[in-house]
Amino acid sequence: MKSLGYNNLTKVLHLLVVLLMIVQLTxxxxxxxxQPGEVREAWQLMFYSxxxxxxxxxxxxxxxxxxxxxxxxxxxxxxxVLFPWLRDSGRRQLLKELKMVPxxxxxxxPRQDVGIALPGAIHxxxxxxLLLMGLTGxxxxxxxxxxxxxxxxxxxxxxxxxxxxxxxxxxxLVGHAGMAFWHEWLGHGAKSRxxxx
Numbered sequence: 001m002k003s004l005g006y007n008n009l010t011k012v013l014h015l016l017v018v019l020l021m022i023v024q025l026t027x028x029x030x031x032x033x034x035q036p037g038e039v040r041e042a043w044q045l046m047f048y049s050x051x052x053x054x055x056x057x058x059x060x061x062x063x064x065x066x067x068x069x070x071x072x073x074x075x076x077x078x079x080x081v082l083f084p085w086l087r088d089s090g091r092r093q094l095l096k097e098l099k100m101v102p103x104x105x106x107x108x109x110p111r112q113d114v115g116i117a118l119p120g121a122i123h124x125x126x127x128x129x130l131l132l133m134g135l136t137g138x139x140x141x142x143x144x145x146x147x148x149x150x151x152x153x154x155x156x157x158x159x160x161x162x163x164x165x166x167x168x169x170x171x172x173l174v175g176h177a178g179m180a181f182w183h184e185w186l187g188h189g190a191k192s193r194x195x196x197x
Contacts, residue, residue, distance in 0.1 A: 059134025082124030
């Protein structure tokens with residue numbers, strides 16, 4: 001397996017998504033979408049409006065990131081690193097590594113540059129989660145009237161977006177950041193591989 005690497009464009013995309021996600025989650029915790037017949041404070045609506053447009057920006061960055069991984073379609077392309085389960089050899093490697101997780105929890109994970117499948121698969125799952133979050137957010141963006149009226153389908157998408165996907169995203173972000181700090185603490189140089197410093 002090829003190791004999970006970050007070229008300069010990937011580092012820029014990662015940094016932008018991290019910064020925008022911090023803003024996005026802060027807005028999400030403090031906003032209130034419009035509701036028919038209900039009065040919202042101006043700041044709540046402003047936060048909601050910001051959340052909508054930043055969400056579209058993050059969706060754009062995720063699409064660029066995925067297209068960037070597709071540009072190299074070689075046998076060991078970034079596409080295969082992020083989605084190892086697409087190939088038989090990647091699925092076998094993932095199963096092998098999943099059996100090793102208890103020892104990793106006991107002794108620490110291996111360095112990220114040794115070409116293991118699980119970190120890449122987790123990064124790929126995060127990208128897909130953000131893509132789904134962005135697509136459902138775009139449905140809400142274009143499906144909600146200015147006064148907050150929505151169809152039954154958009155209402156169901158709002159529940160899926162705000163409850164299920166948001167919970168999964170929080171779990172992913174906490175776990176992802178926690179692993180990055182753990183790698184850094186173990187001296188694996190995670191920070192310099194992910195960012196420019």
